[in-house]
Amino acid sequence: MDSLTHRPRRFGFFSFPLHAAVGCALLCGACTRKAPTGADPPPTGEPQAEQAKGQEAAGAEKPPADAARRFRNEPLIKSLYTADPSAHVWGGRLYVYPSHDVEAGIAGDDLGSQFAMRDYHVLALDSAAGPARDLGVALELSQVPWAKKQMWAPDAAEKDGKYYLYFPAKDREDVFRIGVAVADRPEGPFKADPEPIHGSFSIDPAVFRDRDGSHYLYFGGIWGGQLQRWKSGSYRKDDEAQPAPSEPALSPQVARLSGDLRSLAEPVRDVVIVDEAGKPLLSGDKERRFFEASFLHVYEGTYYFSYSTGDTHFIVYATGKSPYGPFTYRGRLLEPVLGWTNHHSILEYGGKWYLFYHDAELSGGQTHLRNVKVTELQHQPDGSIVPIDAYLD
Numbered sequence: 337m338d339s340l341t342h343r344p345r346r347f348g349f350f351s352f353p354l355h356a357a358v359g360c361a362l363l364c365g366a367c368t369r370k371a372p373t374g375a376d377p378p379p380t381g382e383p384q385a386e387q388a389k390g391q392e393a394a395g396a397e398k399p400p401a402d403a404a405r406r407f408r409n410e411p412l413i414k415s416l417y418t419a420d421p422s423a424h425v426w427g428g429r430l431y432v433y434p435s436h437d438v439e440a441g442i443a444g445d446d447l448g449s450q451f452a453m454r455d456y457h458v459l460a461l462d463s464a465a466g467p468a469r470d471l472g473v474a475l476e477l478s479q480v481p482w483a484k485k486q487m488w489a490p491d492a493a494e495k496d497g498k499y500y501l502y503f504p505a506k507d508r509e510d511v512f513r514i515g516v517a518v519a520d521r522p523e524g525p526f527k528a529d530p531e532p533i534h535g536s537f538s539i540d541p542a543v544f545r546d547r548d549g550s551h552y553l554y555f556g557g558i559w560g561g562q563l564q565r566w567k568s569g570s571y572r573k574d575d576e577a578q579p580a581p582s583e584p585a586l587s588p589q590v591a592r593l594s595g596d597l598r599s600l601a602e603p604v605r606d607v608v609i610v611d612e613a614g615k616p617l618l619s620g621d622k623e624r625r626f627f628e629a630s631f632l633h634v635y636e637g638t639y640y641f642s643y644s645t646g647d648t649h650f651i652v653y654a655t656g657k658s659p660y661g662p663f664t665y666r667g668r669l670l671e672p673v674l675g676w677t678n679h680h681s682i683l684e685y686g687g688k689w690y691l692f693y694h695d696a697e698l699s700g701g702q703t704h705l706r707n708v709k710v711t712e713l714q715h716q717p718d719g720s721i722v723p724i725d726a727y728l729d
């Protein structure tokens with residue numbers, strides 16, 4: 337299927353999508369696409385008036401041609417808005433650590449200011465098909481001494497019966513850092529370390545445990561994720577420039593974690609993603625280059641690094657022989673979803689592989705009000721992944 341025929345039309349980075357207007361029509365039953373059931377309570381903390389404000393912004397637009405398409409999967413939970421799902425199995429049980437989206441009444445911009453999340457909830461699933469149950473608030477912004485705002489995509493790890501929540505947030509100087517918080521139970525409550533992880537920066541932490549028990553922290557995101565401000569090696573507030581289109585793209589970052597999982601055991605290094613000729617992907621190669629949402633999994637001894645291409649809206653993957661890379665680009669694994677962002681995790685459970693992802697079905701297409709979903713993922717005998725379309729037709 338030609339992805340261009342169903343790519344949602346969007347206006348600026350993280351800005352309000354055209355689909356929001358479509359959402360109004362869907363909720364009125366005007367289209368055939370599945371709409372949130374009327375019996376569901378409105379998500380907590382998101383006043384209807386605030387949602388309507390957003391819908392007016394795109395109200396003048398006409399629905400795109402793909403508005404009548406049916407979604408492949410249902411939201412895992414409808415009582416709150418969730419995004420950026422990091423799924424784990426602890427003690428044989430499935431948990432999801434998502435972002436908790438809220439309507440903060442902040443206008444969308446290219447830095448993602450409207451993503452003004454203030455806490456994390458943990459979800460539990462009784463089966464991979466869902467639904468998910470909300471286990472409550474695991475960590476709040478007010479409990480993190482160094483953080484000022486914007487609790488973005490988290491991840492979690494477990495070691496020796498302790499649970500570790502990794503999360504990005506802006507510090508008092510509006511610099512994104514990555515923090516860690518520790519709990520005795522998967523659902524928290526988590527207690528945050530007083531300072532962010534030394535040497536961390538940018539967004540979207542993802543923790544990978546290798547077979548030898550070592551843990552690696554991947555992170556980074558361009559544009560609102562501020563990775564470009566660090567390209568000189570130190571933070572430059574006004575340096576928003578990406579490399580020239582013919583230059584190598586900015587790389588995601590990785591470092592091995594120390595044994596207590598609360599600090600970096602080594603200097604951060606670039607995760608280099610190369611093309612089939614071994615050349616680093618270029619900044620102008622927007623359908624393949626890294627944007628945000630790092631994730632690493634291993635399948636049959638091969639390391640798969642997957643990520644979002646951001647402004648082209650794909651989840652793509654690259655493979656390598658080490659958790660450090662380099663990784664060779666292999667292809668797309670998730671086509672664009674409803675909403676601007678695309679963010680995922682991949683997990684084996686009960687002998688099958690699953691992709692956890694999000695879209696904005698529940699809010700009718702409001703990019704900053706998303707919902708997590710799950711679908712099965714297939715590795716083929718040659719190691720490639722069968723690309724997933726979030727729509728049925």
Ligand code: FUB
Nearest residue numbers: 435451488489629677679
């Ligand atoms: O949820 C806020 C941001 O949107 C995440 O950090 C990105 O990965 C994107 O999903």
